[in-house]
Amino acid sequence: MTPLKRTLLLTGMVGLSLAAAGCSTKSNADQAGKSKELTVVFLPGDSAKEATAARTALASEIHKATGKKVNVKTTTDYNVAIQAITSGKAQVALMGPDGYIQAHKQNSAVKPILTYSGKSGTLKDAQYHSYVMVPKAKAAQYKVNGKYSLNKIKGQRMSFVSNTSTSGFAIPAGAIQTAFKLKSKDDLQQNNKFFSKVLFGGSHQGSAVNLLKGDADVAAFDDMDLVQYGKFTNDSTKAGADFKVNADAPAPFNSVRGKESIALAAYPVQNEPLVVNSKGVSQSDVNKIVKAFTSKRVANDPKFFAPADAKVRGLFTKDGKTQFIGISDKWYAPTHKVLGE
Template sequence: MSNHAINRRDFIKGSAALAAFGAFAALTGCTAGGSGAAAGSSDDADKAEELTMVWLPDNSAADLTAARDAFGAAITAACGRPAKLMTTTDYNVAIEAIASGNAQMALLGAEGYVQANKKNKAVQAAFTNSDDEGGLEGACYYSRICVRKEDADAYKDGDGYSIANVEGKSFSFVSATSTSGFKVPSSAIVSEFGLDGSDVLLEPGSFFSEVLFGNSHAGSCVNLMSGDVDAAAFDDVDVDMYLDLVEGEKNTVGAVYKVKDDAEAPLDSARGKEFVIVGITPVLNAPVCFNNDAISEEERTKIVGYFCSDEVSNNPQIFVDPDDESVKGIFEKDSEKTCFVEVDDAWYEPIRKLGA
């Protein structure tokens, strides 16, 4: 399998998505990273036309190369075509790649998927990672608004915390096309303050004194921990591998997280620093999607069937052991029943409604 790194300047400039949110319990993140050929790929597969899969910035990190390679090898096992893994440094590049058909497959956040589908209806959700019971009812992760621990008292609300005091502060989002790094947190703020929309949140000096973008969830966390902003939005699944929970219950308001003493880049500069969650919302798990005009129905059926099989759900390189800190993965084997399950476009309708 080959790797193709691409940046915004080399590609078509994508359009940024501005959106609104609310207390809706549903919704969802690339740097250039290299990887080699899929292990076990046949000579026939090597001669076949490559199938390109594009990855968002957080999933393009170098330390996830093995996880991407395992995913690519599974694509080849399913349909016989070698996988080209396109890593990116910009959300819009990934969205444009799948919408244009330059990539046949993508793993996008829920909002990124909605944006790609809006550009081209041929982009359709295919499958996502399940909840602990192997279904969709609890298939979610979390969007968090966080502040540094030393500043947390300013966000106190009785015995807990709230986002009521973020107005006038400096703030970091992930990207304007990130579900959990923009759409969900911005919508929460719009709802909390009764704003007309999220546009004002992007204008420095309007609602926030300053607005930064991390371009990845880890990057937004770095913006917070480095002191560049007062508060920041980022999710759990893309940063928790760098963190230890030191106080409270996981993914709840008031929980305190500490950057690990041996955290790797980009959080290596924030080792030992702590933050507190002051706002949190569940988000629909990210879909793996196809551009149906760029890949045959037969191949789509083979890929979906294989990825939703026990062979993939029990592959420790695709679903990594969450207790094994030596292994970095995109998906975790949270229970014996964790697997990929089929989804369709309608499952992401709640995301569209947030922007209505």
Template sequence: MNLLKKAALFTTLLGVTVALGACSSAGATGKSGQSGKLTVVFLPGDSVKEEGAARAALSKEVAKATGKKVQVQTTTDYNVAIQAISSGKAQIALMGPDSYIQAHQQSKNVQPIVTYTGKSGTLKDAYYHSYIMVPKDKASQYKVNGKYSLKNIKGKKMSFVSNTSTSGYAIPAGAIAKTFNIKNKDDLAQSGKFFSKVLFGGSHQGSTVNLLKGDADVAAFDDMDLTQYGKFLNDSNKVGAIFQINKNAPAPFNQVRGKESLAIAAYKVQNEPIAVNNKYVSKKEIKEIVKDLTSKRVTNDRTFFAPANAKKRGLLPKDGNTQFKAVSDSWYQPTHQILGE
């Protein structure tokens, strides 16, 4: 874990006891998994109002599989969710790959149990995309020899998601560090170092709004958290991808409806896992949770997997034969290697 993440985590830990203590399901010891109750924690991007029905649906499946009462914990800080699952104050979490790996580093008891597949219905295309975007009307400023490049982002105002977000920080920051041969990646998260100003949106939605409102010149965010708020106007897999906010998009996008951003860089990211702290969730319970989540019933439930044009946002995006598949930590070795953790 780099120095920035350690500092951020230390600061978060000072207040996390109070924040998590308010969760009645955790009880005095935080070992709710052993007291007939479970807590499912969600990252900021999945804690938004539009995800309410999806959070409830996942909790219902966990309750059905385990026979325990399940409570939802939403967050506005990635570190709170990471600390919750690694400490056992929450026992189940829907996490980004980097957040999972951070939690796994803190406690080997944190293990992935399922992720969602790609269009093929297999793990071969189980990835999404991390982008470094700029406003479309200013994209020409980021061309070098006729091609989009990162070379002109130095000195700009930059928005990341969180320093523990895989697609909203770790991967784009790693790519920037490599491009500019930056030895201390923490410099990218501090205003006045590489960037003139650095913002953290707190969620992919927040980082996008920072860009489209003009608070940032450049921003990092992913596709899977935004497809319910807008659409890609061309190939979303490549540099040059254009994302447009829907004209009826809800808050926080109501101030930037119709605006467009363009990707000057695009990277593949392994799909996020649902993870458990197996110190508090038994092997039998895990088996039943996996059985339920990989069932046809859940696969066909739009509350779990919703297509991009769905009126109500699902827990995860649906494309072709998207479904849950069982995984273990070994499946995430490519991300372990990318992050060096």
């Protein structure tokens, strides 16, 4: 679970009264690109204080590419970010795959233009991982025939990220639904249905802290949003993955330093996109943004791709030849299929 994810900026929250999305018209199309300002909205995980330098870098790069003033909109709720980009209140967004697909479903003008590669520098391994985790001290209780399993999570206290998070809800909830042959995911979001209690951390960090503080027995979160706070001590791609919080981890992990969690299951997730609302960003500006972000200069900039042990958080973690790559909605066909959208 996200990375992704800024002096030319307004860091205050943009007003949340969002204009209703209208029908596509020639007038709307003509307005795309005419505004002298762009607003970029970020999900809660990328809105944290420690991600300020990364947000500044992204917004500054868009400014340099387009010549337009760039405002930053941080959020504490996934739905606010989705509503901002679909309504056109924001014209650019860094989103999770599920958040993008939900936004695209509401407004087809929302389109992905970039994602980041895997270690190979290509899209072949452009993925991260979603986990269903439990505290290490209690992990053995969830084994079935010597292997970690989801079979014993029913009735426990569960923490998800947000019901619009790909790796923090959609993927793990889908896996739980399949494992227990549930009719829908609805019961997974309510207390005293499948789980005795259901929490939403609001971010991957928040969900992990719910688990490590003892407020939840089981939690869903991803790796990309956690590696700035700790590290995996073994294979992070499968059940049994052991995540340990760093001894000097900053807030919100300062109260759970040194604690560990074990994955009952791990699921691959397509990397997150940078998206635009094409009614507010011209194709010319899109081309300029893609050209700038796919440059070697950006690929080698630690504000975008920082080493895992960097003291200042980058937008994403540098691993091998990690770089931005231009994409379209077609690349997300596998996620569309998984989510049924």
